Amino acid sequence: MTGWVLIVDDEEMIRENLKAYLEDEGMGVAAFESATLALSWLRGGARCPVCVMDMRLPDMDGNTAIRILHDLYPEMDFLIHTGSSSYSLPEDLRAMGLDDSRVYRKPLEDMAPLAAAVRALAAAREVRP
Amino acid sequence: MFMLRRPRSPRPPPRRWSPVSALGRGIRFKASIVSPLLLAEMRVARAGSDVFGWDYLVRGPAEKVNYTVLVLIPLILLVVVALFWCWLQRQEALHRSRQLQRELNERQRVEEALRESEARFRDVTEAASxxxxxxxxxxxxxxxxxxxxxxxxxxxxxxxxxxxxxxxxxxxxxxxxxxxxxxxxxxxxxxxxxxxxxxxxxxxxxxxxxxxxxxxxxxxxxxxxxxxxxxxxxxxxxxxxEEALYQSELRLRRIIDLVPHMIFARDRRGHFLLANRATAAAYGTTIEALVDPSYPLSHGVPEEIEQRLADDLAVIGDWESRLIPEEVFTDHAGRVRTLQTMKIPFSEPGANGAAVLSVAIDITEQKQAKEEVARMRLYLKNIIDSMPSVLIGVDPWGYITVLNQPAEQTGGISWEMAQGRFFGDVFPQLEGQFEQVQQAIRQGCPIKTPRMTFEVEGELHYADVMVYPLMADHVSGAVIRIDDVTARVRIESMMVQTEKMLSVGGLAAGMAHEINNPLGAILQGSQNILRRIGPGLAQNHAAAKALGVDLTQLNRYLQERGVLRLLEGIREAGVRAAKIVADMLSFSRRSEALFALVDVEDMMETVLRLAASDYDLKKKYDFKRISIERAYDPALRAVYCDKTEIEQVLLNLLKNAAQAMAEAETPVPRIVLRTAREPGYAVLEVIDNGPGMEEKTLKRIFEPFFTTKDVGVGTGLGLSVSYFIVTEQHNGRLSVASKPGQGTCFSIRLPLVREKLS
CATH class of the missing domain: 3.30.450.20 (PAS domain)
Structure with a gap:
């Protein structure tokens, strides 16, 4: 299975732009406006190694969504893309191996670094047994 | 005086001369020398004259002749003897008479002398007291x-x-x-x-x-x-x-003993001739002991004795009274007293002629009080001088009585010079305050004039003027206090601005999410558009081919119509808006969670790299042209701070310097990055050799939205954000020093205290 990238963001144009950029980079992208929709898609058997998660979602908090996804799919890695200025990583997320380099603040002037990070994480997952 | 009394005492009875007694004495004398026999016969004859002799002779010859002859012979013999005796007697009597006469004369002379003496004696007695x-x-x-x-x-x-x-x-x-x-x-x-x-x-x-x-x-x-x-x-x-004199002396003695001051007289050698009780008490002895010639001259502290003696001798030498204003005297108990002594020379028989009367008043307490007053005065002077406020003391008519040091500086005049001058003449800017002075004195309550404006060297200054009435007894006047509050006014306005910024920050934080999403859409959208119309992506070519569009031609078209430029404009506007939002977000207070120990040198180098690759800088100024000097203090390693924030501040300062030097076309642009350790602070400095700034600009440099750059070049928030970050978020200080043509030095001071927390 080629590396899918999961994007969860309630802002449509952000979602679509990210999707467009990553697709242009040759990645398979699944984008959802809520965590619930993403979860149901995943329950349908889809697998993806990297998720770009927004924080303010209509159904739940992005951190919670990450915790749930991490519980269900421990092999999944996360990037955080948030518009909140005061966001800082909770300790339990850090415990999962996340750090400040995973946090991307909106607006992104250039999506290249994010794309590079996704590619790097996906590649790392592929290598894993 | 020891003459005999009884001037009329009976004289010895005068002895009268008589021939019978003389004859009697003569006969007695004769008889004694003729013979005891004859004398015996005489005695017989005298004792019984009628027994023989005269009777026989008268009766004569009737008796026998032989008997007569017998009787006659002794008789004649007797007559001869008698005649001889008579002659002898006469000679004797003559001699005796002469002797008596002499004796008599002598006696008369003695008696005369005696009478004379007696008379003299009587006269003397009568005349004597x-x-x-x-x-x-x-x-x-x-x-x-x-x-x-x-x-x-x-x-x-x-x-x-x-x-x-x-x-x-x-x-x-x-x-x-x-x-x-x-x-x-x-x-x-x-x-x-x-x-x-x-x-x-x-x-x-x-x-x-x-x-x-x-x-x-x-x-x-x-x-x-x-x-x-x-x-x-x-x-x-x-x-x-004598009694009166004694009483008078006693009274005087009592009086001088009552006087609490030391009264004493001494001769030129220093012996006490007189001393009152106070003096004796000071010497710890009695008056009698003190005035005793055997009292030791060396009693006391040698230097003091010498000095006193020298003073005494000087007074005697000049024969003039002298006041010794201050004299040190150590009393018997070792207490050092200060005396004020009046010394008066006077003649004293039996003290080599000259002596000095001294009246010494103990002024120890007075002197202490005086010194205390002087000390207090100096103390108060120092206090009022130490005050930053200008203090001007005036009398009710507005004439200057006191100036403190700041007042002297402000007025450009010394206290001594200003005393007695009208305050409005010395401080023309205060002339209008005379009414307040009068009012304050009249009403007895202070009058305040806040925020008076002055023009000082073309600059506007603010001062709070307070007129306090002085309430001392019988002394009225006022103190005019001027506090230059220009700095405070500026700080206050800055604080107001800061408050504004904080509310902006709060607002920004609240709506950042809402703004950042559309900004993200704009920026990401622009990026995607530019990517998808460009010739760079394989997908573009595939899609174009499928639709029969010549991608190169399309691109040329977009170029021709300025679409690419317009799209770029959208992107840049989005970037700028994002920057403003980010800056505004900086005004919100950060949590301490982001604070960490940061290596200063590392941070400096990071910022240098960021500056070199900064998009704006790269576009307009060649950062590489600027020579960078590093002057890092090895003693300063780690600073406790929010790294990204301080990096932002340093980047701001570097960009500011680079821009200023580029604009002024500084021939050899140079930036010195300096770190240093000061007591309590880590100092990070960015020093350029650019055009520098005027005083006016300097004072406003940290005000938000203040910019000297052309519209659109800067947001005007850079330095105020930096100021906010350093002062509000880090409790540090951001200062600037500059002069036109001499470059600029920005100094960040971050407290070192936090080092200990880590």
Whole structure:
């Protein structure tokens, strides 16, 4: 299975732009406006190694969504893309191996670094047994 | 005085010359020398004249002749003898008579001399101020010369027959010992001199007289004590004068003893001639001991003694009074006192002629009080000088009485010079305050004029002027206090701005999410558009080919129509808006969670890299042209801070410097990055050699939205954000030093205290 990238963001144009950029980079992208929709898609058997998660979602908090996804799919890695200025990583997320380099603040002037990070994480997952 | 009394004493009875007695004596004499026999016959003849001789001769020859012859011979013999005896007797008598005559003459001469002497004696006695007295062997007065009554007014008759102690009942009662001694003298029959007593009988009506008497015992030829004889004089006036003098002296003595100051007189060698009680007390001894010539001259501290003696001698030498304003005197208890001494020279018989009277007043406490006052005055002066406020003391008419140091500086005049001048003349900017001064004094309450504006060297200054009335007794006036609040006004306005910014920050934080999403859409959208119309992506070519569009041509078209430029404009506008939002977000307070120990040098280098690759800088200025000097203090390693925030500040400063130098076209642009360790602070400095700034600009440099750059070049928030980050978020200081043409130095000071927290 080629590396899918999961994007969860309630802002449509952000979602679509990210999707467009990553697709242009040759990645398979699944984008959802809520965590619930993403979860149901995943329950349908889809697998993806990297998720770009927004924080303010209509159904739940992005951190919670990450915790749930991490519980269900421990092999999944996360990037955080948030518009909140005061966001800082909770300790339990850090415990999962996340750090400040995973946090991307909106607006992104250039999506290249994010794309590079996704590619790097996906590649790392592929290598894993 | 010791003349014989009885001037009229009976003279020895004159001896009358008679021939019979002379003959009788002559016969006796003859008989003694002729023969005891004849004498015996004479005696027989005288004893019984009728027995023989005369009777026989008369009767004559009737008797027998031989008997007659026998009788005649002895008779003739007898006659011859008698005649011879008579002649002898006559010679004897003549001699005797001459001798008697001589004796008589001698006696008459002696008697004449005696009479003369007696007369002289009488005259002297009568004329003398003394009288003569006599006592019998029972020590009772038997005689008093007339002078007694004349001098004392005491009736002589009332005295005769009395003893002396009976005459002086009161005195006897008062001084029994004196009288006992006198009586012993008299009863011992000894002479005495100058015995003084008061004649005042107990219950007597006369006033007492003071008498002085001398006397010697009188003895008769057989050495028996016959009484006393002597002289007396009335010394009442003298005694009274002496008594008065004594009383007066006693009073004076009491007075000088009452005086709490030291009063003493000393001769030129330093011996005390007189001292009062205060002096004696200071020396820790008695007056008697002090004035004793044996009192040691060296009592006390040697230097003080020397000084005092020198002063005394100077006073004697000049013969002029002198006031010693301050003199150190260590008393017997070792307490050091300060005396103010008046020294007056005077002649003292028996003290080598000259002495010095000193009156010393203990001014120790006064001096201490004076020193305390002076100290207090200086203290207060220092206090008012230490105040940053300008203080001007004025009287009710506005004339200057006091200036503190800041006032002297402001007025450009010293206190001494300004005293007595009208304050409005010295401080023209305050002229309008005279009304307030008068009002404050009248009403007795301070009057404040806040935020008065002054023009100082073309700049606007603010000052709070307060007029305080002075409320001392009888002294009225006011103090004008001026506080230059220009800096405070600026800080206040900055704080107001800061508050504004904080609310902006709060607002920004609240809506950042809402703005960042559309901004993200704009920026990401622009990026995607530019990517998808460009020739760079393989997908583009595939899609174009499928639709029969020549991608190169399309691109040329977009170029031709300026679409690419417009799209770029959208992107740039989005970037700028994002920057403003980010800056505004910086005004919100950050949590301490982001604080960490940061290596200063690492941080500096990071910022240098960021600056070199900064999009704006790269576009407009060649950062690489600027030579960078590093002056890092090895003693300063880690600083506790929010790394990204301080990096932002440093980047701001670097960009600011680069922009300023580029704009001014500084020939050899150079930036010095310097770190240093100061007490309590880590100092990070960015120093350029650019055009520098004017004072006016400097003062406003940290104000939000203040910019010297062209519109659109900067947001005007850069330095105020930096200021906010350093001062509000890091509790540090951001300062700037600059002069036109001399470059600029920005200094960040971050507290080192936090180092300990880590």
């Amino acid at each position: 003394d009288w003569i007295w006599e006592m019998d062997e029972h020590l009772r007065f038997t005689y008093l010369s007339e002078r007694f009554e004349a001098l004392t007014g005491i009736d002589t008759r009332s005295v005769l027959g009395l003893t002396r102690w009976e005459l002086a009942g009161v005195d006897f009662g008062a001084n029994p010992q004196k009288w006992r001694k006198h009586r012993e003298t008299l009863e011992g029959h000894l002479p005495f001199r100058d015995f003084i007593y008061q004649t005042l009988l107990i219950g007597g009506q006369s006033t007492g007289r003071y008498l002085k008497v001398s006397g010697k015992p009188v003895h008769d030829e057989r050495g028996r004590f016959r009484g006393y004889r002597g002289t007396g004089t009335d010394i009442t006036e003298q005694a009274k004068a």
